[in-house]
Amino acid sequence: MEERKQMQNVATRKIVVPGELLMKGHMKPGVGTYARDGQIFAATVGILNVHGNYVNVIPLSGKYMPRVGDVIIGKIIDVAPTNWLVDINAPYPAPLHISGTPWRIEMGETQKYLNVGDMVLCEVEAVDETKRVMVTMGKPGCKKLLGGEIIEITPTKVPRVIGKGGSMINLLKNYTKCRIFVGQNGRIWIEGSVEQIAIAILAIRKIEEESHLLGLTDSIKNFLEEKTKNLTQ
């Protein structure tokens, strides 16, 4: 037990590259790792993280991979009589069927509701083994996004923008008075006045850039305080 605790402390700040030996013996391979001959190796560039019995590598870059239950921001890229095709910022586009929308739609009337270029807040409904993804808008909160602005960040930085228990996102909302929604696929929707949006975007870019620094929440708080002070004057 003592040994494992020590390992955890060492592990937290260590950066690893593919092929690097992470652990021998009794641990299990988690995300971003693979096991060969009873040893665990890194599969991506990332930060070594030991969680319970699992050895993980938190990736520092990479594409968004859809998981069931993720709430994401999608862009309509094609319209068909009974469904739409949604770009979800993953390697695969996802169909959205009319049965998964909050509206009662006649066949062939799909264009009246959503058209190419519209942004929607939707949820990943299913992902099969060939990575065919289905999205739905039938869940609470899902809607067509009107107004506001959408920016994209690296999907691996999404947890940083949200913060622990939503601390960072609440900070952003409180200071900028914007309505913000962060999709798990790295797209962020922001609504507010032009100045407020500008500040929110600056702050998010700062989070993305400095996501590795200690005391990030405090530095963003100071940043927002400074910026919003100018706003009221």
Add this chain to the structure above:
Amino acid sequence: MSGIGMENKPKLVDENGRRIDGRKLDELRPIRIEAGVLKRADGSAYVEWGENKVLAAVYGPREAKPKHIQNPARAIVQCRYNMAPFSVSERKRPGPDRRSVEISKITGEVFENVLFLEMFPRASVDIFIEVLQANAGTRCAGITAASVALADAGIPMADLVPACAAGKIDGQIALDLKKEEDNYGEADLPVAIIPRTKEIVLLQMDGNMSQSEFETALNMAIDACMKIYELQKEALKNKYKGEQEVEREEVQTPKQEQR
């Protein structure tokens, strides 16, 4: 040695066992690797290897198009190796030729051995290798750069792939031939390996060597690959150096709790 183009053959190894650029027989040219040099690509790397300058960009995994090239079980790897018209002393006619088509193919196949392609069915991983300046050994430099670019793109892979060539000049086995040595030498042997298992993922030979010479050259190239592997790791770690300071609490991906 006799043959066409051998009239002006310079002396490749002197009495002290030094080569034309002052290297020893088992010495590499200076190598510099930088990760993440291009903003638009998902991953990228730049390699300066002696007088070679090679840029690699990686896109993906992204949906493979046209649809008929998709594989429902795994991702496909598409690679393009290209030499700039100004990369060689006499202007190279732009566009793919027999040589670059071959190198594209074998480079793609090298990475099929290390990437976890089953994780991305129907997708495609696209690798672009641009040779800006060539001085022999560009396919090895290209593979070295591409594997750093793939890691930079965050694509899951079993290991980085370093590559290096060995050859035979003036009857002696030498590491990492440069242009004059390649042109006037007797043989060239590019090798790419998976460092963790020392498996060979690329092996080509141009010229003639005896079996014992081949074995010496192969071992020399593998040893050099291990050195290049260290440089690759260093390049990646340098790019993400700052990330090491991440707070432990923040590392544990919090589930989304908002709205």
